[in-house]
Amino acid sequence: MRIPCPYCGSRDLSEFVYHGDAAPKRPDPAAENASELFYTYVYLRENPAGPLRELWYHASGCRSWLIVTRDTRTHDIAGAVLAMESAS
Amino acid sequence: MVERGPLVLRPASAIPELCGSVELSRAWVLACERHPQLATVIAYKGRRADVAARLKDRYALSLPDGPRRATRGASALIGLGPRSWLFQRETGPALEPELSEVLGDAAAVTNQSDGYVVFRLTGPRVRDVLAKGISIDLHDRVFVPGCSVGTTCAHIGVILWRLEDANDVSVFELAVFRSLARSLWHFIEESAAEFGLAVTPAC
Numbered sequence: 307m308r309i310p311c312p313y314c315g316s317r318d319l320s321e322f323v324y325h326g327d328a329a330p331k332r333p334d335p336a337a338e339n340a341s342e343l344f345y346t347y348v349y350l351r352e353n354p355a356g357p358l359r360e361l362w363y364h365a366s367g368c369r370s371w372l373i374v375t376r377d378t379r380t381h382d383i384a385g386a387v388l389a390m391e392s393a394s
Numbered sequence: 395m396v397e398r399g400p401l402v403l404r405p406a407s408a409i410p411e412l413c414g415s416v417e418l419s420r421a422w423v424l425a426c427e428r429h430p431q432l433a434t435v436i437a438y439k440g441r442r443a444d445v446a447a448r449l450k451d452r453y454a455l456s457l458p459d460g461p462r463r464a465t466r467g468a469s470a471l472i473g474l475g476p477r478s479w480l481f482q483r484e485t486g487p488a489l490e491p492e493l494s495e496v497l498g499d500a501a502a503v504t505n506q507s508d509g510y511v512v513f514r515l516t517g518p519r520v521r522d523v524l525a526k527g528i529s530i531d532l533h534d535r536v537f538v539p540g541c542s543v544g545t546t547c548a549h550i551g552v553i554l555w556r557l558e559d560a561n562d563v564s565v566f567e568l569a570v571f572r573s574l575a576r577s578l579w580h581f582i583e584e585s586a587a588e589f590g591l592a593v594t595p596a597c
Contacts, residue, residue, distance in 0.1 A: 313460065314543070366546045367545060368461070369544070370476055388476055390477075
């Protein structure tokens, strides 16, 4: 699998570290029900079949976090953007 | 109590005694170790334009907006990432304090002179040596002088760039974290053995 890094260009999978679904947001640790929120955040993840926006870290390249849209059934990659330039 | 004198750090060569060295006239690959001054420049959020303007003003260097290397005299700027660059200078006064003063509050400047070892490789078979460890297309027309890349070589993280040709032969430099330099050198030595490798300070 190759990932189109917006900075480096198309690169081999071995240069990247996978983090997972880009959607979950870290809860507020000061919230009243923080432990419940963190349980949900850490453990209760969707496992969709189809396109998914994911966080990948280009550890051996530009050392940037990317948001990669990957089809979990086919590994087809629809696109990749720098996480720092993405709205979410 | 043992009285201790001041700690003296001496630069140690990353190139140990060469096992398979050949005569210069028979070598198809030449290598040497360089000691440039290095510093990383990481622009603070929203300050990229300031960094670009100040480096242009002071060093007449254009900030590369991709994985490329810009040079002016003895200074060079290598694109590492969207907001980070490696400043390289072969000579001159201490680099990091000077850069810190120039860039002030616009960027984080960190001295890397002793953090990296730089190997320079050249010779007619230099691409064959690198191809065994690097999965980047280094073809003459693709990876032209001025290109740079962060990648792995033999599973070791490196920053690689291509200099201007010397005597019509391609010249590459690899920067590697100092603690990994001997491992990378081991790869270079093994990979170049079949072509004949010579270590020469003047490569």
